[in-house]
Amino acid sequence: xxxxxxxxxxxxxxxxxxxxxxxxxxxxxxxxxxxxxxxxxxxxxxxxxxxxxxxxxxxxxxxxxxxxxxxxxxxxxxxxxxxxxxxxxxxxxxxxxxxxxxxxxxxxxxxx
Amino acid sequence: xxxxxxxxxxxxxxxxxxxxxxxxxxxxxxxxxxxxxxxxxxxxxxxxxxxxxxxxxxxxxxxxxxxxxxxxxxxxxxxxxxxxxxxxxxxxxxxxxxxxxxxxxxxxxxxxxx
Numbered sequence: 001x002x003x004x005x006x007x008x009x010x011x012x013x014x015x016x017x018x019x020x021x022x023x024x025x026x027x028x029x030x031x032x033x034x035x036x037x038x039x040x041x042x043x044x045x046x047x048x049x050x051x052x053x054x055x056x057x058x059x060x061x062x063x064x065x066x067x068x069x070x071x072x073x074x075x076x077x078x079x080x081x082x083x084x085x086x087x088x089x090x091x092x093x094x095x096x097x098x099x100x101x102x103x104x105x106x107x108x109x110x111x112x
Numbered sequence: 113x114x115x116x117x118x119x120x121x122x123x124x125x126x127x128x129x130x131x132x133x134x135x136x137x138x139x140x141x142x143x144x145x146x147x148x149x150x151x152x153x154x155x156x157x158x159x160x161x162x163x164x165x166x167x168x169x170x171x172x173x174x175x176x177x178x179x180x181x182x183x184x185x186x187x188x189x190x191x192x193x194x195x196x197x198x199x200x201x202x203x204x205x206x207x208x209x210x211x212x213x214x215x216x217x218x219x220x221x222x223x224x225x226x
Binding site: 004006034041042043044045048088090100101102103104105 | 114116145147153154155156157200202214215216217218219220
């Protein structure tokens with residue numbers, strides 16, 4: 001059965017710290033891995049990764065995928081209180097029935 | 113604002129009842145996805161429609177059903193409600209069915225079953 005596992009489940013840091021969030025997966029016929037940020041309600045898209053070793057970057061956030069070891073990391077540098085959110089990892093499989101499987105998320109709290 | 117509209121935002125009902133959640137996708141998006149998010153849990157995929165047809169099914173209970181109408185809006189019907197059905201139900205849309213890529217999520221419908 002397809003599985004997406006995120007770690008840690010929760011993390012508390014102080015402003016300015018750097019954090020690394022992990023996502024490992026077991027999916028048949030992997031197509032892509034996506035990261036979303038969920039603050040109060042609707043998840044919002046951060047990155048989509050399809051190729052190993054190519055870093056995607058947006059400001060202080062970056063992410064990379066390792067298709068051999070089946071994991072991805074999301075890095076946030078110089079964290080700010082506004083980064084506090086649940087970060088969701090999702091994996092899309094290349095199947096006849098397409099769906100996107102989400103992990104349980106990592107709840108990040110950034111303290112001033 | 114993602115462009116995906118969900119109604120109602122909040123709904124409180126009793127066990128055994130039936131409710132309908134509605135979703136209007138972003139203009140031009142043909143795919144609609146429904147997800148359930150229970151307290152402190154990730155998003156559980158329920159069902160996907162593309163241009164009016166069911167394309168993928170996840171862990172959707174038999175008591176739940178959905179459809180997508182010709183104008184592309186979708187409805188999720190939840191019947192014989194149980195306490196455990198209390199959750200946030202998200203609708204998301206994308207343009208294509210294959211190579212899903214980015215999903216655009218609505219604000220969710222929070223269902224409370226008492």
